[in-house]
Amino acid sequence: MxxxxxxxxxxxxxxxxxxxxxxxxxxxxxxxxxxxxxxxxxxxxxxxxxxxxxxxxxxxxxxxxxxxxxxxxxxxxxxxxxxxxxxxxxxxxxxxxxxxxxxxxxxxxxxxxxxxxxxxxxxxxxxxxxxxxxxxxxxxxxxxxxxxxxxxxxxxxxxxxxxxxxxxxxxxxxxxxxxxxxxxxxxxxxxxxxxxNSFDRPNIHYAIHESGNSRDELWRFIQETHAVDSGIVYCQTRKGVETVAAWLSTKGRTALPYHAGLNQDIRQQNQQRFLREEGLIIVATIAFGMGIDKPDVRFVAHMNLPKNIEAYYQETGRAGRDGKPADAWMSYGLKDVVGLRLFTENSDAEEIFKRVMHQKTDAMLGLCELTSCRRIALLAYFGEQMTEPCDNCDNCITPPETWDATVAAQKALSCIYRTGERFGAQYVIDVLTGKSNERIENNHHDQLSTFNIGQEHTGIEWRGFFRQLITHGYLATDSEGYGVLKLTRKSWPLLKKSKTPQTVMLRKLRKAKSKKKKAPAIASDLTTLEQQLFDQLRALRALRARLAKEQNVPPYVIFPDKTLTEMAIVKPNSQGQLLDITGVGQTKLGRYGELFLTEISNSSQYSL
The missing domain is CATH 3.40.50.300 (P-loop containing nucleotide triphosphate hydrolases)
Structure with a gap:
């Protein structure tokens, strides 16, 4: 040893x-x-x-x-x-x-x-x-x-x-x-x-929210917190990858697609650009990311619900490998909930496998609908106990509100029952909110007692309620893949008078809010010492970028940001002092020592 x-x-x-x-x-x-x-x-x-x-x-x-x-x-x-x-x-x-x-x-x-x-x-x-x-x-x-x-x-x-x-x-x-x-x-x-070892990644901020307009919310999140940072955006489908990558590109960000349907050379080229260039966003299916060593990925965003917590943890773990603050952001909706259940139910797998997969999906949904600290629940899933809230997830920073949704749930379940358990969420919402159309009139559902009884909530709110009712087991979807809503045994006590009154508590829907992040400092805001550090880091990164380009390797392979920052702070002036910097071994000292010592000396004199 x-x-x-x-x-x-x-x-x-x-x-x-x-x-x-x-x-x-x-x-x-x-x-x-x-x-x-x-x-x-x-x-x-x-x-x-x-x-x-x-x-x-x-x-x-x-x-x-x-x-x-x-x-x-x-x-x-x-x-x-x-x-x-x-x-x-x-x-x-x-x-x-x-x-x-x-x-x-x-x-x-x-x-x-x-x-x-x-x-x-x-x-x-x-x-x-x-x-x-x-x-x-x-x-x-x-x-x-x-x-x-x-x-x-x-x-x-x-x-x-x-x-x-x-x-x-x-x-x-x-x-x-x-x-x-x-x-x-x-x-x-x-x-x-x-x-x-501990599964905890304390530098990652977790945020999960119900989707309204996922793309706009994604853009708001990126602009407010990671306007110039590298990140990964995961989408469920290849089409989604292509669409989001093109859309981000129109917004002015360099965003590249990655999925199994692309030519292998294109995939390889996009991956290499992501590893080697700064500030680039890769938009991908889950085919991307395993084993990625890029340390400065500042955010991982999910546009859809991962199929289980293991996948979510693995994918979000690609952010902040350097230990610096990073974000795991996710937006999900009713289609994700229904789609995951149908995918498992319609597979050719054995029943025991389906049961396990349903349990894993339920655990993932439970993490999403949680009103307490997400990190505590995430670690508990892997058998690790954490006693105090993390203060670095959306639920800790902005605790969600809950409300007594019993009456709303009764209205929703009654409407589904009276329309014959033959329709999807949007049709039922139209009935609840009194939106008459040819289809509803042909079915005479505008004559039902449940027609127009849900005007107090918007269509977006009702979709959120339906998603939570599915999550909590009051509703199920058909196995044919049409998204038809059906009542479960758990729902009947709500519809019938029961000796034991039933109460349904749901979390209030809230708009996605990015955690407040200190704006990047500009040169005029820096003290003299901070300006020196800023200049030296810029010079060291430029040297690293040149060396990386010459050797066709990612910049962090030369030295990671953590090592460059320590160099800028310590300002070593000899090979012995440089060897004391974290991440500098004998081989790299021999290859790059004099180059970086010279750059540190030059930029220090310039700053002074």
């Missing part, structure tokens, strides 16, 4: 380990298997990178997305680590060169997808290679209950049988108790040491 501590400082530029990193590394060095849950940005990679440098042989990292391997390898090479990847983006000659490096023991770390690993040729190659360890990244992909199921992951249990003397580490940032159990069972990790 002393050697591990030395590598942490000399290679990675960090003084001390975080979370359970030291214990995980010690277990792997000793040859033990490990299963670990660590939040996104918590330092999972170091847990297998350092043992790969210490143990004899090459560390084999199994990663589900080949699109990100290039950037991961680029980052390793910047640190002086002999890293490579094997995937279909390489030519036959390039693949052969990598295989020769592996066979000759000239690689510290090799990345590959599970499909590549399971190929007989690859397994034969590994049989004749000294392997330091196997790292199974994004291990939740093994679980059929999870949100990123990959059937190839379930075959990785063969590593235990074929390479019994090689330690394995399975890593994930999201897994509830059921998913954890399946990962351990599927990967034969019964004897593994288990390390579960």
């Amino acid at each position: 002393q050697r591990a501590q030395n590598i942490l400082k000399s290679v990675f530029g960090y003084e001390s380990f975080r979370h359970h990193q030291a214990d995980i590394i010690a277990a792997l060095i000793d040859g033990s298997d490990v299963f670990t849950l660590m939040p996104t940005g918590g330092g999972k990679s170091i847990c297998y990178q350092i043992p790969s440098l210490i143990r004899p042989g090459t560390g084999i990292v199994i990663s589900p997305l080949i699109a990100l391997m290039q950037d991961q390898v680029d980052a390793m090479k910047q640190l002086g680590i002999r890293a490579a990847f094997l995937n279909s983006t390489l030519s036959v000659i390039e693949q052969r060169e990598i295989e020769l490096l592996l066979s000759s023991g000239e690689l510290d770390i090799l990345y590959m997808a599970p499909e590549r690993l399971l190929h007989p040729t690859t397994l034969s190659l590994l049989d004749n290679t000294e392997i330091a360890l196997f790292a199974i990244d994004e291990a939740h992909c093994v679980s059929q209950w999870g949100h990123d199921f990959r059937k190839e992951y379930q075959q990785l249990s063969m590593l235990h049988e074929r390479f019994p003397g090689v330690p394995r580490i399975a890593l994930t940032a999201t897994a509830d108790n059921r998913t954890r159990a399946e990962i351990i069972a599927q990967l034969a990790l019964d004897q593994a040491s288990v390390f579960v």
